[in-house]
Amino acid sequence: MNASRSIIFSLVAVGILVCLPLIGVAAGMTSFFGVIVPYLAVALFFIGVVARVVRWARSPVPFRIPTTCGQQKSFNWIKPDKLDNPWDNKGVVLRMILEVLLFRSLFRNSRMEFYEGPKIRYASAKWLWLGAIVFHYSFLVVLLRHLRFFSEPVSSLVHLLEGVDGFLEVGAPRLYISGLALLAGVAFLFLRRVTIPQLKYISLPSDYFPLFLIFAIAATGVLMRYIYKVDIVSVKELTMGLATFHPVVPEGIGSLFYIHLFLVSVLFAYFPFSKLVHMAGVFLSPTRNLPNNSRMVRHINPWNYPVKVHTYEEYEDEFREKMIEAGLPVEKKE
Amino acid sequence: MYDSGKIIPGIILFVGLFTFPLWSNLGKAAPAPKPELPKTEKVCVMDAAFMKTEHMVLLNDWRDKVVREANRVWVGPDGKEYQMSLQNSCMQCHASKTKFCDQCHNYAGVKPYCWECHLEPKENM
Ligand code: HEM
Numbered sequence: 001m002n003a004s005r006s007i008i009f010s011l012v013a014v015g016i017l018v019c020l021p022l023i024g025v026a027a028g029m030t031s032f033f034g035v036i037v038p039y040l041a042v043a044l045f046f047i048g049v050v051a052r053v054v055r056w057a058r059s060p061v062p063f064r065i066p067t068t069c070g071q072q073k074s075f076n077w078i079k080p081d082k083l084d085n086p087w088d089n090k091g092v093v094l095r096m097i098l099e100v101l102l103f104r105s106l107f108r109n110s111r112m113e114f115y116e117g118p119k120i121r122y123a124s125a126k127w128l129w130l131g132a133i134v135f136h137y138s139f140l141v142v143l144l145r146h147l148r149f150f151s152e153p154v155s156s157l158v159h160l161l162e163g164v165d166g167f168l169e170v171g172a173p174r175l176y177i178s179g180l181a182l183l184a185g186v187a188f189l190f191l192r193r194v195t196i197p198q199l200k201y202i203s204l205p206s207d208y209f210p211l212f213l214i215f216a217i218a219a220t221g222v223l224m225r226y227i228y229k230v231d232i233v234s235v236k237e238l239t240m241g242l243a244t245f246h247p248v249v250p251e252g253i254g255s256l257f258y259i260h261l262f263l264v265s266v267l268f269a270y271f272p273f274s275k276l277v278h279m280a281g282v283f284l285s286p287t288r289n290l291p292n293n294s295r296m297v298r299h300i301n302p303w304n305y306p307v308k309v310h311t312y313e314e315y316e317d318e319f320r321e322k323m324i325e326a327g328l329p330v331e332k333k334e
Numbered sequence: 335m336y337d338s339g340k341i342i343p344g345i346i347l348f349v350g351l352f353t354f355p356l357w358s359n360l361g362k363a364a365p366a367p368k369p370e371l372p373k374t375e376k377v378c379v380m381d382a383a384f385m386k387t388e389h390m391v392l393l394n395d396w397r398d399k400v401v402r403e404a405n406r407v408w409v410g411p412d413g414k415e416y417q418m419s420l421q422n423s424c425m426q427c428h429a430s431k432t433k434f435c436d437q438c439h440n441y442a443g444v445k446p447y448c449w450e451c452h453l454e455p456k457e458n459m
């Protein structure tokens with residue numbers, strides 16, 4: 001699909017997903033959208049992610065293929081780069097932590113550009129890193145703040161997070177920075193895709209759809225918090241019912257909530273089958289999680305078949321007399 | 335499966351963390367809050383359904399009118415006049431913070447910071 005068709009396709013898909021609960025709730029299907037769909041989605045999420053991880057773990061990684069960006073460990077007097085060319089588990093763990101928490105490899109992102117005709121130069125390109133950090137961390141904060149709907153009493157850590165997130169103390173209900181940061185982050189990631197021609201060329205519906213879906217989730221959440229309010233006490237009765245396996249569907253929750261919940265359910269169900277599963281995949285990337293110790297440890301390919309070998313010793317045993325006769329040097333005279 | 339010594343603990347950690355809402359409540363949902371409504375009064379400043387979801391917006395509105403416009407009188411939709419005040423209006427009718435406001439707020443996990451400055455009514459138990 002070309003760019004504009006990919007975008008339109010994804011937009012229409014999200015549009016339909018918004019309409020489904022709207023129609024369904026109007027037709028009184030609240031327990032379907034409030035209980036059955038969320039349960040199915042969460043089940044699919046867990047089964048799907050675990051199955052994915054198991055499937056990855058079944059493929060052998062016989063050789064060390066880490067991407068290295070620093071000096072390998074060799075002689076004592078050559079300074080090795082522990083983080084960018086780790087040779088033991090400690091280095092790998094450190095490298096993975098920085099990768100997962102700070103997106104270190106994205107930070108290194110560079111851009112090739114032409115200048116003065118055919119000359120090429122490489123420039124650092126940090127905007128993607130910044131956008132990704134803003135997006136992922138605000139997503140995390142929003143998600144953790146949502147724990148107030150799923151636990152009673154609400155943990156003081158959640159309150160601490162709310163306090164920091166809402167420290168501007170603007171308005172009532174208090175404005176949370178993370179909600180706006182999430183919308184801004186998604187918007188940036190989308191604009192990046194459509195403004196850079198090369199990126200636009202390789203973008204598919206599977207790139208646009210998750211962005212639009214997450215944007216729609218965040219937008220319905222923000223609308224629900226600040227503009228079209230829903231009855232939070234009833235919402236919590238519903239979510240606590242879900243969490244404790246005693247589902248209840250209170251009357252009179254606005255349909256905006258059901259739209260939000262349905263889109264979230266779609267996100268969970270879609271997660272294991274899409275690029276979003278990089279949440280698990282980052283831990284299993286062989287280019288990151290392997291120590292570069294090919295020169296210290298022998299790695300044996302598990303699918304090697306036994307090779308018939310004929311060593312030099314055996315060769316000499318076989319032909320020794322003939323070799324001596326022909327005057328060829330042999331290692332053992334007898 | 336390769337590396338099961340790392341994969342299996344990883345999967346257990348993932349499932350354990352992500353199902354936190356499911357096991358942390360031990361299968362018991364706390365009962366929904368029952369804020370104690372005023373006994374002497376019949377109606378709120380706006381109708382109850384509006385108040386339930388929008389009371390913080392109204393308070394914010396009152397605050398702006400008082401502090402920025404020096405206007406302390408608010409006329410309700412029924413034509414009745416109220417003094418716009420958290421302490422002297424809301425909390426006159428809703429005389430107990432713990433039995434009214436806090437009931438919902440504890441349940442919903444909201445901690446309005448208003449009481450850092452505004453005085454809550456003395457609780458007479
Ligand atoms: C089962 C899962 C979820 C439920 C039941 C839920 C429910 C809600 C509710 C009731 C609100 C309104 C909060 C208020 O008025 O204070 C809200 C807000 C919001 N939700 Fe969700 N939500 C869920 C998952 C998500 C996810 C996965 C995201 C992330 C994309 C998200 C993003 C937001 C945002 C950005 C807001 C705006 C207000 C805020 O930041 O708290 N929600 N959600």
